[in-house]
Amino acid sequence: MTETTTETEEQSTGTSVGSGDTDTRTTKGESEERTRDEWREYSFSEDAILSVDDLNVYYGDDHALKDISMDIPEKSVTALIGPSGCGKSTFLRCLNRMNDRIKSARVEGTVEYNGEDVYQDGTNLVELRKRIGMVFQAPNPFPKSIRDNIAYGPRKHGDINRGFVASLLGRDDKEEEDELVEESLRKAALWDEVNDRLDDNALGLSGGQQQRLCIARCLAVNPEVILMDEPASALDPVATSKIEDLIEELAKEYTVVVVTHNMQQAARISDQTAVFLTGGELVEYDETDKIFENPESQRVEDYVTGKFG
Amino acid sequence: MSEAYERSLVVEGSSAYERVSAAVVGVSFVAFLAAIGTFFGWVPLAENVAGFVAARYFGAVLVALGFAVAGLGVASRVGMFETAPDDSAGLVAAVVFGMLWFLTLGFVAQAVGIGAVGWIGALAAGVGLAYATLVSSEDIGSTFPVAGFLLFMGALFVAGAVTPESAWMSEAFEATFPGTVVIPTATIMGALLGGWTGAKAYAGYGTRGRQNGAFLLISLVVFLVLSILVLLLAFVFERGVAVVLENLIIGAGTALAFVALPVVLLSRRAYRRGIVTGTGTDAVSSYVRFAFLAVFVLLAAGLGYAFATATSLSYGSVTLEPTTAVGALPALVVSGVLLLVARAADTSTAETDREQLVARLARLVVAGLVAGALVELFVAEIGVPGVPFMPIAVAAVAAVSLVALVASYARDVPYPRVLPVTVLLWASVVAAVHVLATGDAVAVAGVGIVEGGTVNWPFLMNPSQGLGIQIGVMPAMFGTIWIVLGAVVFAVPLAVGAAVYLTEYAEDSLFTRGVDVATNGLWSTPSIVFGLFGLAFIVPRFGDSPSILASQLVLGFMLLPLVLITSREAMKSVPDEYRDASAALGVSKWRTIRSVVVPAAMPGVITGVILGVGRIAGETAPLLLVLNGPNFPGSAPGVLSSFDVGFGLQPPFIHVSNPALLERASALPYQLYAVITAGVGAEESFGWGTALVLLGVVLSFFAVSVASRRYFRRKLQQ
Numbered sequence A: 001m002t003e004t005t006t007e008t009e010e011q012s013t014g015t016s017v018g019s020g021d022t023d024t025r026t027t028k029g030e031s032e033e034r035t036r037d038e039w040r041e042y043s044f045s046e047d048a049i050l051s052v053d054d055l056n057v058y059y060g061d062d063h064a065l066k067d068i069s070m071d072i073p074e075k076s077v078t079a080l081i082g083p084s085g086c087g088k089s090t091f092l093r094c095l096n097r098m099n100d101r102i103k104s105a106r107v108e109g110t111v112e113y114n115g116e117d118v119y120q121d122g123t124n125l126v127e128l129r130k131r132i133g134m135v136f137q138a139p140n141p142f143p144k145s146i147r148d149n150i151a152y153g154p155r156k157h158g159d160i161n162r163g164f165v166a167s168l169l170g171r172d173d174k175e176e177e178d179e180l181v182e183e184s185l186r187k188a189a190l191w192d193e194v195n196d197r198l199d200d201n202a203l204g205l206s207g208g209q210q211q212r213l214c215i216a217r218c219l220a221v222n223p224e225v226i227l228m229d230e231p232a233s234a235l236d237p238v239a240t241s242k243i244e245d246l247i248e249e250l251a252k253e254y255t256v257v258v259v260t261h262n263m264q265q266a267a268r269i270s271d272q273t274a275v276f277l278t279g280g281e282l283v284e285y286d287e288t289d290k291i292f293e294n295p296e297s298q299r300v301e302d303y304v305t306g307k308f309g
Numbered sequence B: 001m002s003e004a005y006e007r008s009l010v011v012e013g014s015s016a017y018e019r020v021s022a023a024v025v026g027v028s029f030v031a032f033l034a035a036i037g038t039f040f041g042w043v044p045l046a047e048n049v050a051g052f053v054a055a056r057y058f059g060a061v062l063v064a065l066g067f068a069v070a071g072l073g074v075a076s077r078v079g080m081f082e083t084a085p086d087d088s089a090g091l092v093a094a095v096v097f098g099m100l101w102f103l104t105l106g107f108v109a110q111a112v113g114i115g116a117v118g119w120i121g122a123l124a125a126g127v128g129l130a131y132a133t134l135v136s137s138e139d140i141g142s143t144f145p146v147a148g149f150l151l152f153m154g155a156l157f158v159a160g161a162v163t164p165e166s167a168w169m170s171e172a173f174e175a176t177f178p179g180t181v182v183i184p185t186a187t188i189m190g191a192l193l194g195g196w197t198g199a200k201a202y203a204g205y206g207t208r209g210r211q212n213g214a215f216l217l218i219s220l221v222v223f224l225v226l227s228i229l230v231l232l233l234a235f236v237f238e239r240g241v242a243v244v245l246e247n248l249i250i251g252a253g254t255a256l257a258f259v260a261l262p263v264v265l266l267s268r269r270a271y272r273r274g275i276v277t278g279t280g281t282d283a284v285s286s287y288v289r290f291a292f293l294a295v296f297v298l299l300a301a302g303l304g305y306a307f308a309t310a311t312s313l314s315y316g317s318v319t320l321e322p323t324t325a326v327g328a329l330p331a332l333v334v335s336g337v338l339l340l341v342a343r344a345a346d347t348s349t350a351e352t353d354r355e356q357l358v359a360r361l362a363r364l365v366v367a368g369l370v371a372g373a374l375v376e377l378f379v380a381e382i383g384v385p386g387v388p389f390m391p392i393a394v395a396a397v398a399a400v401s402l403v404a405l406v407a408s409y410a411r412d413v414p415y416p417r418v419l420p421v422t423v424l425l426w427a428s429v430v431a432a433v434h435v436l437a438t439g440d441a442v443a444v445a446g447v448g449i450v451e452g453g454t455v456n457w458p459f460l461m462n463p464s465q466g467l468g469i470q471i472g473v474m475p476a477m478f479g480t481i482w483i484v485l486g487a488v489v490f491a492v493p494l495a496v497g498a499a500v501y502l503t504e505y506a507e508d509s510l511f512t513r514g515v516d517v518a519t520n521g522l523w524s525t526p527s528i529v530f531g532l533f534g535l536a537f538i539v540p541r542f543g544d545s546p547s548i549l550a551s552q553l554v555l556g557f558m559l560l561p562l563v564l565i566t567s568r569e570a571m572k573s574v575p576d577e578y579r580d581a582s583a584a585l586g587v588s589k590w591r592t593i594r595s596v597v598v599p600a601a602m603p604g605v606i607t608g609v610i611l612g613v614g615r616i617a618g619e620t621a622p623l624l625l626v627l628n629g630p631n632f633p634g635s636a637p638g639v640l641s642s643f644d645v646g647f648g649l650q651p652p653f654i655h656v657s658n659p660a661l662l663e664r665a666s667a668l669p670y671q672l673y674a675v676i677t678a679g680v681g682a683e684e685s686f687g688w689g690t691a692l693v694l695l696g697v698v699l700s701f702f703a704v705s706v707a708s709r710r711y712f713r714r715k716l717q718q
């Protein structure tokens, strides 16, 4: 593994460094000289599910992310750490194009998901977000019952049919839905707490339960990648450790990218860690042990040891 | 106790000072009510009460209040009680008292005939008093000017200088001030001031005192608003109820069906939650529920008695006739309720394939029946001459479900037990609709469903026969109902659609801001302008005559902006987190709007509809132009029955026409206006009856909307 702050550094070997440029729309200065294949030789990792290359994000004139390149391996936990305002959430939102929803945001560069640029024209956002799910910093359940929350995605996608017309046509998928709800809630470690009140409003749950509900809701759509933005920031230690266990559990089946402010948390749960520092730069990206025990950059060492925030 | 604090932290019991202040507030309040009562003739003013003219008692109360208020000031000043007055009574009090005295003295001067000079003197006195109030300590400053006013006015009334008979004709104002107005007005003013001062004194003046005084005034205002509302309703009710209820005859069977509804609902609740549960307000509300249940059960027993023994009961002009026929409408209601019960009890879901098959079959049958009923209602009776299809189908379905029901108790069955009950209930609903649509009774052995039921309510069921021989308001009532319904059906989807577009799709721009301004402008446009627009623009395009349709459109236009405004506000206040959450789940924008944004905004939308319907239902001016039917039409608009659906080979293949919608008609406010302007004295009670029915119609729309708003709120919270 190696740090990937700038284009030149990316040439050093390693499995998860940024992949090459794809098309001219995203091309930046120096990298134009190399062909895509040359880049691949160096940097394409077989198990990378997401590879970000030369990503720049602007909010109006504000340059929020600068030349970010990194590969995110499949079925692992990738932690994003860094001081407040350094662009972690912005980066996360780029991965499933939730930034499109912010009017002032402008994105340059490529994000490849399974080898396809998600920023190319004709990307089906609905499909993309089905596959790359997201859990937000603050729990945001719908003002509906727990069951309706979980089943919301599959119902809207037409994977599950409910309602009067469906029942008239004999296509009511109540059992499937029940199974799905139970399975998702179990995965999110919430089933035991709520199985007797699935029809109660989700807003009546505690903050930690709501957050796990949001995770369950995301799992019900069966995504491949789950993006989590400080999922435990508003929770007490018990709920936090539940979420941490959950993330480790999820990494067996899913690719998890998680933003956190908590160094211990990042050290405990993640396989690799990316350190962003103020100004929207990715300073170092490597295996978690390496980042925390023997980082290359002095700034990163200062940051993870708490000398610099 | 520390010297640094003027008042002790804990005050035990209440001091004499507080008791006197509280008494001042209480007496002022009673005087206030009594003075208002004189305007309505509920409280005597000019009559003799125990040897004196009632007005003198008002004077005596004012004098007593005056002494009490002055006493409160003095007692506080000399330090008999622990109070915390400020150095000044404040600018507001000074201005109020200055104005009060300026006006009082000015009028007195005018009355004794010193005119202009008197007014100048009064002005000087007022300013002087305001100044004195400002500079004297709060306890004196806020009590003495009030006490002076109370004593002065009270003395005038007690001494008989101003009596109910006295009338002062002022040439300068070109007006007459009779004692019957002066005395209550002065009492109201005095009571307000006395109460205010008493409330201030009660809390020992200072900040707390002012807060207390302000609270008193505010609660009086709230009280006033509420009492105006109650008064208005009570007034119309009192005047109109006799006319409306005249010769009302209700079949005991029908009434029983109506009463059965709350009984079923309340018993279900009581069964679920226990008759009396909980403590505090919970217990109170369950007692209330229990009381309602008891009343309804008693009612039902009485009705059942009348029904069983074939005796008729009558009260005033309302008669209860024993009858075995159950009206179509109540039958519908009862079946609906039972249906809800059945659905609530439906915990057994179909498990195996066979059970599912049966359940699906049952649903298909019900859907077929309902479709048939709808066709009958809107298109035509189904069947060949002499052989009505629907009753036969209903009978067949009912028979099969009965057999299935009985069979289900005999042995294990391949379907949930509640299924045949559900099907039976649906069948009865369909039968009732069939009766409504065709007018043929469906009956077995004398008990059955007949059209119209056995409620005979002359005022609501008859057309008026013109001035002088008016019995009922049915055409106008239906006119209003159709017009309001049409306006709602026309405006609400448009408004909600526009709100969705503006909030969810359109970028915030000059355009959207322009639309906002235009909407607000449209909402404040006078209704007569809408009427003129309708007359010039809509009427020529729809049959060239004022009509129900034109009225629906015009009132719809009036409803549109309000519903649009409230829907937009409601949608804007739906948190963006919901939209983000939905988008992150890969749900398209349109589906998100449909299943998250609109449901969350629904209560707000309905609030708009409630307010809007209240406005348009009572609208008279535009109807004069675009409805403009006969004042007292002989028959109600047959909107339902004159739907004409034809099929053709030319696009759009289905041709729907409804001549009734294109006819002139009457509406309640329109008719009311006609009754009033006709100026025939004897028609007054008819007018009040019409007003009461109008209120009833508006309130029913209101009730339906409030209920549906509750439903949507519940769905968001439960």
Ligand SMILES: Nc1ncnc2c1ncn2[C@@H]1O[C@H](COP(=O)(O)OP(=O)(O)OP(=O)(O)O)[C@@H](O)[C@H]1O
Pocket (backbone or CB within 6 Å): A059, A062, A064, A082, A083, A084, A085, A086, A087, A088, A089, A090, A091, A102, A104
């Ligand atoms: N919607 C927005 N509009 C404009 N600027 C934004 C927006 N969102 C974020 N920014 C800016 O982009 C920069 C990065 O923000 P971002 O939310 O990604 O930081 P973060 O690392 O997630 O911080 P935190 O740890 O506090 O959540 C900040 O300077 C912020 O001001």
Ligand SMILES: [Mg+2]
Pocket (backbone or CB within 6 Å): A088, A089, A090, A137, A229
């Ligand atoms: Mg953030």
